[in-house]
Each structure stands twice: as C-alpha cells, then as structure tokens.
Amino acid sequence: MATKSDHKNSPLIFEIDDVNGVYRFPVIQALNFSFEQIQKFDDQESPVPLFLELNLAAPCQMACQYCFTESATLLDRRKFKLRDVDLFALREKKITPLSVSEICDAMAQFSSMGGSVIFLCSEGEVLIRKKSCRQLALKAKELNLGLIIYTNMKVLDEEYATELHNLGVNLSCKLESLNPQINDQLIPGKTINHFYNYVNFSGVDIPEQLSMLLQVYEDDLSKLGLSTTLTNLNAPGILEVRKFAFEHGMQHMIKGLHFDGYANKNDILLKLDPNSLKKVESELEEFGSRYGYSCPRQDCAGEHQHAYDIRTWLNNRKSHSSGMFAKVITNQAGAFAEYKGNFVSVRDDQGIVNLSNMFKKLSQLGEHDI
Numbered sequence: 569m570a571t572k573s574d575h576k577n578s579p580l581i582f583e584i585d586d587v588n589g590v591y592r593f594p595v596i597q598a599l600n601f602s603f604e605q606i607q608k609f610d611d612q613e614s615p616v617p618l619f620l621e622l623n624l625a626a627p628c629q630m631a632c633q634y635c636f637t638e639s640a641t642l643l644d645r646r647k648f649k650l651r652d653v654d655l656f657a658l659r660e661k662k663i664t665p666l667s668v669s670e671i672c673d674a675m676a677q678f679s680s681m682g683g684s685v686i687f688l689c690s691e692g693e694v695l696i697r698k699k700s701c702r703q704l705a706l707k708a709k710e711l712n713l714g715l716i717i718y719t720n721m722k723v724l725d726e727e728y729a730t731e732l733h734n735l736g737v738n739l740s741c742k743l744e745s746l747n748p749q750i751n752d753q754l755i756p757g758k759t760i761n762h763f764y765n766y767v768n769f770s771g772v773d774i775p776e777q778l779s780m781l782l783q784v785y786e787d788d789l790s791k792l793g794l795s796t797t798l799t800n801l802n803a804p805g806i807l808e809v810r811k812f813a814f815e816h817g818m819q820h821m822i823k824g825l826h827f828d829g830y831a832n833k834n835d836i837l838l839k840l841d842p843n844s845l846k847k848v849e850s851e852l853e854e855f856g857s858r859y860g861y862s863c864p865r866q867d868c869a870g871e872h873q874h875a876y877d878i879r880t881w882l883n884n885r886k887s888h889s890s891g892m893f894a895k896v897i898t899n900q901a902g903a904f905a906e907y908k909g910n911f912v913s914v915r916d917d918q919g920i921v922n923l924s925n926m927f928k929k930l931s932q933l934g935e936h937d938i
C-alpha cells in the first residue's frame with residue numbers, strides 16, 4: 569500500500585498498517601513492496617524471504633576507514649579478525665565464492681519460489697566486475713526480479729550507468745558527507761587516482777559520478793538511494809545528506825559501524841558517543857516527521873528509526889516468526905547464509921546451489937527461537 573508523498577521530488581513512501589500501528593518509511597523503488605506481497609510473505613507456509621542478498625566476489629579500489637570486508641583488510645589479514653566467518657580459512661578448505669552462473673541459478677530458484685528482490689553486494693566493489701554485473705542485471709530483468717546494487721560509484725561512467733538504468737537496476741550509493749574533505753577522509757582511495765572528483769550540483773559539492781547518476785536516472789529517482797555509515801566524523805553533517813537525498817527524490821539509508829577490520833583499528837576516530845548519537849537520531853526523526861514518516865515502535869530505536877531501511881524493519885518484525893528470512897546473505901566465500909552466528913550452506917551435499925534446502929535449514933534454526 570505505497571503512496572506518494574505530497575513533497576515535490578520526495579522519496580517513495582512504503583506504508584503499512586501492522587499490528588503495532590502504521591509504519592511509513594521512505595523506500596527505494598525495488599523495496600516498495602505492495603500490501604499483497606507483504607501479506608503473502610506473512611501468510612507463507614514455506615519460508616522464502618522477500619529479498620535475498622547475494623554476494624559476488626570483487627576487489628575494491630577504496631580503503632574506507634570503517635571497512636570490515638575482505639577487500640580492504642586483505643593486506644592486514646593476520647591482524648584483523650573478520651566478521652561472521654573466517655573467509656581465509658574457508659578458502660584454505662577450497663570453499664569457493666559463488667560463480668556468476670551459480671548466482672544466476674540462485675536467482676532463478678528464488679524467483680520460482682516467489683521471491684521478489686535481489687540485493688547484489690560484495691566484499692569489495694561489485695560494479696568493478698562489469699561483464700558479470702551486466703549478465704546478472706539481464707537475468708534479474710528476465711526473471712522479473714527487482715535488483716539493487718550497492719556501490720561506491722567509482723567505476724560508473726555515463727554509458728555504464730545508462731545500461732544499468734535501462735536494465736531497471738536500483739543503486740544504493742555510498743556518500744558519507746556533503747563536505748568533500750570528510751567524504752574523502754572516510755572513503756579514501758587506495759591510491760591518489762581513486763579519490764573522487766567533486767562537482768557542484770544544486771549548490772553542493774558531490775562526487776561527479778553522483779551528479780551523472782542524478783541526470784541518467786532523472787525520471788526514475790526513486791531507483792536511487794544514498795547510503796551513509798554513521799561515524800563521529802560525519803555525524804554533524806548527516807542531516808544535510810538526508811535532506812539532499814530526500815529533496816532529490818532519493819531514499820537515504822544510514823548504516824551503523826561493525827567494529828571489525830579497519831573499523832576496529834580506527835574505533836577511537838570513528839565511534840560516536842551516546843549523546844551525539846541521540847542528538848543525530850532526534851534531528852533525523854524530527855526531519856522525517858516533516859515528510860510524514862513514522863514508526864509506531866519504540867523498542868528498536870536506533871535500528872530502522874533513523875536508518876529508514878525497510879530491510880531492517882522486515883527483519884525485526886517480532887510479530888512474524890520468520891522475519892529473519894527477510895535477510896539472507898551469502899558472503900565472499902559465497903556459500904553460506906547466516907542466522908545468529910549459525911551458518912547454512914547455499915550449496916547442498918552434492919555441491920549444487922539449493923536455496924530451498926538452505927531456507928529450510930534456516931527455518932529449523934529459527935524454530936528454536938520461537
């Protein structure tokens with residue numbers, strides 16, 4: 569039951585009347601689930617999530633201060649314990665990342681089971697693998713699946729962006745601050761050539777790739793989102809990023825820090841004290857309420873209330889025993905989905921991608937929690 573806000577160019581709003589009350593969240597187009605889709609998800613007997621995160625192995629040209637992925641921590645792998653799973657140990661056991669054809673298979677299985685949206689991400693920068701991304705975007709289009717790609721935008725030029733736009737791809741783009749110095753401080757390039765160039769757009773300086781995307785996606789701005797990781801460095805300007813996003817019809821997602829990898833190493837620089845966090849949250853809430861955004865639940869404040877990330881909201885629906893299935897991640901090793909520290913293989917005993925088997929096993933893990 570999605571409605572458009574009255575604000576000119578404001579993002580799409582996802583609205584639903586749940587057992588807790590009415591939720592109204594800004595949302596990127598691919599996640600703008602209809603009332604019927606949510607109801608089907610609620611009523612389903614076999615546990616199939618509305619969306620699935622799939623991970624395509626790729627390198628990265630940036631070195632974000634808070635990066636916890638394999639890409640940016642590669643050189644320091646002996647110093648840093650990686651989140652969730654020891655990827656290097658898995659490699660030594662020759663457990664390989666999902667190949668493009670395995671991801672295509674997973675997408676086809678997901679679609680045939682009634683899934684709706686794929687979130688394509690990476691332990692690095694997924695768009696670096698242009699040929700694979702084109703192939704996966706084509707597959708998603710053929711299967712009528714929504715596709716969201718998370719990107720630092722660095723490799724995007726007009727031709728590539730136009731191609732992705734024509735294939736219906738939604739993009740969630742990293743932007744840490746409208747202050748280029750802070751943006752560069754948080755997302756430095758691995759070499760001098762990898763830093764962003766900034767251009768003036770509507771009175772603010774933004775990476776040239778974002779300016780180009782705003783033009784390429786001009787008639788489809790609800791397919792663009794900005795993603796900001798909340799740290800001590802960018803907290804004072806985070807409201808400005810959100811205003812910029814909303815005023816241009818984009819969704820804005822805020823991510824919390826995971827203190828692993830570089831985020832762990834840089835924690836003193838990055839960690840936000842509780843009072844500053846409260847201040848940021850109340851500013852964002854006040855700003856969001858001007859657009860009519862609301863969440864009736866207070867018990868998960870700090871999660872989706874400032875994040876406006878509908879994926880988190882779906883995950884946290886306590887009224888729904890299979891809410892955890894709203895997010896299934898396969899990581900760089902490509903072969904596991906995780907639920908509360910337990911890992912379930914995406915491949916079956918014969919080494920074949922088998923999502924039905926994976927969802928069933930995750931379901932069994934979840935049953936112990938209910």
Ligand code: SF4
Pocket residue numbers: 628629630631632634635636637639640691692693720755
């Ligand atoms: S863009 Fe992503 S993968 Fe690359 S360094 Fe930054 S956080 Fe890590």
